[in-house]
Amino acid sequence: MTQLHGKTAIITGASSGIGHATARLFAREGCRLVVAARRKAQLDALVGEIREAGGEAVALAGDVKDEAFAKALVDEAVGRFGGLDIAFNNAGILGQMGPVPEMARTSWAEVIETNLTSAFLGAKYQIPAMIRRGAGSVIFTSTFVGHTAGMPGMAAYAASKAGLLGLMRVLAVEFGSQGIRVNALVPGGTDTPAATEFATSEETKAFVRGLHALKRIATPEEQARSALYLASDASSFTTGSTLMVDGGVSINRT
Secondary structure: OOOOOOOEEEEEOOOOHHHHHHHHHHHHOOOEEEEEEOOHHHHHHHHHHHHHOOOOEEEEEOOOOOHHHHHHHHHHHHHHHOOOOEEEEOOOOOOOOOOHHHOOHHHHHHHHHHHHHHHHHHHHHHHHHHHHHOOEEEEEEOOOEOOOEOOOOOHHHHHHHHHHHHHHHHHHHHHHHHOEEEEEEEEOOEOOHHHHHHOOOHHHHHHHHHHOOOOOOEOHHHHHHHHHHHHOHHHOOOOOOEEEEOOOOOOOOO
16 A cells, blocks of 8 residues: 555645655655645646546645635645645745845845745644644755754745744644644755755856765655655654755765
């Protein structure tokens, strides 16, 4: 039997990168999906691919900063598939990069709201639905930036992603007794549109690869397999955890 047979998941940031790869993998593992992002065309293409392969998925396009959208995703999961078991709160942006004194407050707020507040809004509606099921797995996509390393020019991104780890730990202890597990995926460099946005030259790309002990960056599919672990019963005694899938970037000094 597939690992997520009979389960229903919400995946945000599903139009590309880690979210897209995770949606495809979860579908292959028998999961019914509500996929979310801002770009409707990409979501529709993803749903079409999943359905053609025999899976079940529906797309909702919207802004994760919008509380009504967070509620709508849960309502869709419950209304269409009968409940919610897994939430992969993965949507995020790099935002404006540069020194803090040069950063506009609006740029700071955009990153915090997209990366951190959206996760709060997601959990606010996801967790009650999971409690009604008797169990559930909530996963946040964080990063090593702001957790094990500081990188110049990335203050808003680092603060938002580090904030996710605090939120994750509190939710894990608040709802563990009700069968809800809450964990964070902590990727290293991964071949996503955000990575391309950060590393725009071959020299920068080589520098980023060299930061990792494995001397390469991950594929989105490698991150998706770790998200699958956190979503599945394989991690049934794992909560409040930061799963480091960072290629050794956090420990490398070579």
